[in-house]
Amino acid sequence: MNREIDDSKQVVIQVGAVLKKLRKERQLSLENLSEISGVSKLTLGNIERGETNPTIGVLWKISKSLSIPLMALFSSGSSVNVSRAGSGLRIFGDDGNWAVEPIFQNPNPNNEIEMCRAYLQPHSSYYPERHHPNTTELATVMAGTITINVNKESYILNEYDSISFDANETHSYINETNDVVVLHILLKYGV
Structure with a gap:
């Protein structure tokens, strides 16, 4: 059970890091991204710091506003990925x-x-x-x-x-x- 919590927390942190990287690459402030996505600045900051597990609706709003696929927010940076049912973030x-x-x-x-x-x-x-x-x-x-x-x-x-x-x-x-x-x-x- 602790391994599953650790894996989920790691993915939440990873999503936050990817979001922050994409936002900075596009030279957007949290306020700018909030305006174009409709997601509050507070929520975006919490996501970037890995302090919250956002709903799929929130992630869709963010991905659409950045014109990226939803799964781009989950980038691991590895060329080989294995996905085991039930072991990742839901x-x-x-x-x-x-x-x-x-x-x-x-x-x-x-x-x-x-x-x-x-x-x-x-x-x-x-x-x-x-x-x-x-x-x-x-x-x-x-x-x-x-x-x-x-x-x-x-x-x-x-x-x-x-x-x-x-x-x-x-x-x-x-x-x-x-x-x-x-x-x-x-x-x-x-x-």
């Missing part, structure tokens, strides 16, 4: 029913592809913010059954089924079952 949605676990954290903030595991609790739903323009979202169900709505159309996916759609469209994930749904999600950013 970023939670505002209600705690949706959790995302980054799989590969590419050191290149201009990376066009990112991948994560997502977990949706039983009898819950997740309504993400629209992603970057020209982004394709691909989701594969690894465990369970889920309904994915894209622009008011519903698609029921079972284990190992996949779906691909424009991630800038209105979409949601709904788990009406008694089991946690596990997804692998790949985001491909357009040029």
Whole structure:
């Protein structure tokens, strides 16, 4: 258990360091980044110092404002990464029913592809913010059954089924079952 806490804390510190580096490279003050992202200056400072574990909504706002893929905030700087299920940081949605676990954290903030595991609790739903323009979202169900709505159309996916759609469209994930749904999600950013 302590190892898991240590790993999560290390990722929080790493996200803060990456954010600070990107902000300084773009010659933005905390106040400037706060204005363009809609995230408070206090929250941004806490993230940079590794003092808080931000929600996925906050990280999306930051990544969109910097025009970078979300996973660029998790850059490890290594050319070889191994991602073990359940051993990394989980970023939670505002209600705690949706959790995302980054799989590969590419050191290149201009990376066009990112991948994560997502977990949706039983009898819950997740309504993400629209992603970057020209982004394709691909989701594969690894465990369970889920309904994915894209622009008011519903698609029921079972284990190992996949779906691909424009991630800038209105979409949601709904788990009406008694089991946690596990997804692998790949985001491909357009040029």
